[in-house]
Amino acid sequence: MDERLRAVLCLLLILLAAGSGGLADAADLKNTIRNLYGGQGILVEPLPLPFPSQEARFQASSLQGLDQLNSQLTSAIGVPSFNSSVTGFTFDVERGVPVRTTESLGPLLTERATTLGAGKLDLTFSYTRVNFTKLQGKNLKDLELVFLRDDANGNGIRDTSGPFSFESDVIRARLNVDLTEDIFALIATYGLTREWDVGLVVPVTHVRLIATAHAAIFDQFGNPGGTKFGDILIHRFGPNSSQPDASGGGEETGLGDIILRTKYNFLRGHDNVIPDLAFLVELKLPTGSEERLLGTGGTNLTGILVASKTYAQWFTPHVNLGYEIDTKDTRESAIRYALGLDARVLPELTIAAGLIGRAKPDGTGTGDHIVDLSLGVKWNPVKSLILRTNVQIPLDKNSGLRADFIPTVGIEYIF
Numbered sequence: 001m002d003e004r005l006r007a008v009l010c011l012l013l014i015l016l017a018a019g020s021g022g023l024a025d026a027a028d029l030k031n032t033i034r035n036l037y038g039g040q041g042i043l044v045e046p047l048p049l050p051f052p053s054q055e056a057r058f059q060a061s062s063l064q065g066l067d068q069l070n071s072q073l074t075s076a077i078g079v080p081s082f083n084s085s086v087t088g089f090t091f092d093v094e095r096g097v098p099v100r101t102t103e104s105l106g107p108l109l110t111e112r113a114t115t116l117g118a119g120k121l122d123l124t125f126s127y128t129r130v131n132f133t134k135l136q137g138k139n140l141k142d143l144e145l146v147f148l149r150d151d152a153n154g155n156g157i158r159d160t161s162g163p164f165s166f167e168s169d170v171i172r173a174r175l176n177v178d179l180t181e182d183i184f185a186l187i188a189t190y191g192l193t194r195e196w197d198v199g200l201v202v203p204v205t206h207v208r209l210i211a212t213a214h215a216a217i218f219d220q221f222g223n224p225g226g227t228k229f230g231d232i233l234i235h236r237f238g239p240n241s242s243q244p245d246a247s248g249g250g251e252e253t254g255l256g257d258i259i260l261r262t263k264y265n266f267l268r269g270h271d272n273v274i275p276d277l278a279f280l281v282e283l284k285l286p287t288g289s290e291e292r293l294l295g296t297g298g299t300n301l302t303g304i305l306v307a308s309k310t311y312a313q314w315f316t317p318h319v320n321l322g323y324e325i326d327t328k329d330t331r332e333s334a335i336r337y338a339l340g341l342d343a344r345v346l347p348e349l350t351i352a353a354g355l356i357g358r359a360k361p362d363g364t365g366t367g368d369h370i371v372d373l374s375l376g377v378k379w380n381p382v383k384s385l386i387l388r389t390n391v392q393i394p395l396d397k398n399s400g401l402r403a404d405f406i407p408t409v410g411i412e413y414i415f
Contacts (some may be wrong), residue, residue: 001134002082004071006015008304009313010387012412013133015082016130027032028248028291029209029252029291029292029293030070030074030290030291031070031291032211032249032250033066033067033071033073033175033177033211033246033248033408034066034067034113035072035248036177036211036213036248037062037066037242038242038382040059041058041059041060041061041063042059042060042064042147042173042215042242043059043068043329044055044057044069044217044235044237044238044239044242045235045237045238045240045241046240047119047234049081049095049106050228052227052250054234054235055064055240055241057149057150058147058148058150059236060150061147061367062145062147062171062173064208065146065147065150065173066145069143069175071134072223072366072396072401073134073137073177073179073401074327075332075364075366075367076181076367076400077207077293077401079292080244085192089201097293099309105382107267107340107341107342107354108352108357108374108376108390109340109352109354109374109390109392110340110352110354111263111280111306111308111318111320111338111339112276112277112278112306112318113245113265113274113276113277113307113318114187114276114278115187115191115196115263115264115265116191116197117191117196118191118192118193119191119414120190120414121189121190121191121414121415122187122188122189122190122199122235122412122413122415123186123187123415124185124188124190124411124412124413125185125186125410126181126183126184126185126187126388126408126409126410126411127183127184127185127408127409127410128181128185128406128407129180129183129406129407129408130180130181130403130406131403131404132179132180132181132401132402132403133402133403134401134402135177135400135402136367136372136398136399137397137398137399138179140176140177140179142174142329143174143175143176143177144172144174144175145175146172147173148169148196148209149166149167149168149169149226151167151262151353151369153276159195160168162174163286164228165227165232166221166226166227167216167220168219168220168227169220169226169234170217170220171215171217171218171235171336171414172215172216173213173214173215173216174213174214174412175211176211176213177209177210177211178209178210178211178249179207179209179401181205181207181208182205182206182207182388183203183205183206183256184203184204184205185202185221186201186202187199187200187201187202188200188202189261192307195264196262196263196265197263197264197265198259198260198261199260199261199262200258200259200261201258201259201261203255203256203257203258203288204253204255204256205255205288205294206251207253207254207292207293207294208249209250210247210248210249211247211248211251212244212247213246213247214244214248215244215245217233217236217237217385218221218359219406228335240300242270246341251294251375252289252292252294254289254292254294255287256287256288256294256295257282257295257296258285258287259282259284259285260282260283260285261277261282261283261307262279262280263278263281263282264278265277265278266279268277275304275307276307276308276309277341277344277371278306279307280302280303280304280306280320281301281302281303281304282298282300282324283299283301284296284299284301284302286298286299286328297328297330298326298328298329299327299328300321300324300325300375301314301324301327302322302324302336303323303327304320304321304322304336305320305321305322306318306387307320308320309317313342314344315344316342317339317341317342318338318341318342319337319338319339319340320336320339320340320341321335321336322337322339323335323336324336324358325415329361331362331364332363333360333361333362334359335359335361336357336376337356337357337358338354338357339354339355340353340354340355340374341353341354348379348381349378349379349380350378351376351377351378352374352375352376352378352390353373354374355371355372355374355395356371356373356374356392357369357370358370365413366400367399367400367401368400369396369399370392370394370396370399370400370402372392372393372395372406373395373397374390374392374395375390375391375393376389377389382412384415385411385412385413386412386414387409387412388412389398389406389407390408391407392404392406393406
């Protein structure tokens with residue numbers, strides 16, 4: 001085992017070195033949307049004398065709107081589900097090699113109660129592609145923000161007639177947001193005892209966020225250009241104002257948030273009715289740069305109760321239920337649950353399916369309850385090598401920041 005641990009540690013050091021480069025020159029990718037139009041909101045062209053100044057009348061509402069959208073986007077980017085490490089292998093004690101059991105090869109994104117076994121090491125390398133397409137059900141390629149003018153006469157309402165009818169002018173900004181993640185993860189799990197596993201997930205992430213915006217001024221009737229005083233537009237863009245077109249963003253690559261995991265299987269093989277039970281603990285560390293959108297910037301602690309039972313030596317349903325504490329923002333703390341199954345259809349082929357959910361009791365209104373369907377396959381072509389692939393399909397695209405689907409491929413080896 002010493003040689004295997006040394007090999008894993010060397011690989012981890014390589015990943016950490018590769019993923020942490022460039023931190024000194026970290027870009028503020030997190031505030032891409034907020035920093036559109038210079039990061040100070042939208043300013044319109046000053047009016048000539050003797051007219052009163054109008055340039056900052058949309059500044060507060062535009063800055064607030066851009067900042068709110070920025071927060072919705074960035075707070076919804078998190079660590080995706082990673083592969084389970086339970087396998088369908090055991091060790092031949094006499095020969096000291098892993099051999100396939102009659103059970104399935106294990107689940108993919110959900111967890112079974114059983115553990116690896118004493119002295120077993122499971123290494124998985126996976127690649128996940130996330131192409132975000134919707135935010136709260138709205139197409140990221142066609143978002144619209146409406147910015148209101150502040151109150152000119154202090155009466156607390158937006159006048160639609162009379163000398164202050166220009167208060168009803170609005171700025172409409174249409175945004176096109178291109179947001180993708182490529183996540184390369186090394187997942188290592190080691191069986192300390194027959195019942196106790198420890199492991200970690202080391203992700204290296206490439207994130208791309210490009211945003212473009214076009215702003216236009218409209219009057220209360222939807223006519224472009226806004227309200228006129230004689231031949232003069234009260235609100236307009238010009239050489240001394242913000243420009244109607246803005247863009248920002250970029251790409252970053254680096255180390256994401258490392259996850260430490262441990263699972264203890266405290267009940268196994270009791271009888272034909274009572275399921276196997278285990279408790280899983282995950283600690284997500286803030287190792288990824290929040291400003292570069294490589295991490296969330298906070299520490300999360302999760303505890304999950306896992307129940308599973310294998311029937312006829314090939315079919316294993318399982319249930320996961322737990323709670324994740326977000327120490328940075330308690331509103332992001334969530335109940336996590338999963339209902340899944342894995343089934344051996346051939347000795348070397350297992351199919352897996354699951355429902356994966358996350359519900360925030362005190363959420364912010366963005367992605368407070370999301371549910372995904374996970375479908376996948378594990379294939380054992382030779383010896384203790386396993387190829388795995390799965391896809392996550394959002395079942396509620398109107399909640400949070402969502403992709404149409406999330407594919408993952410991986411290669412796993414059991415020592």
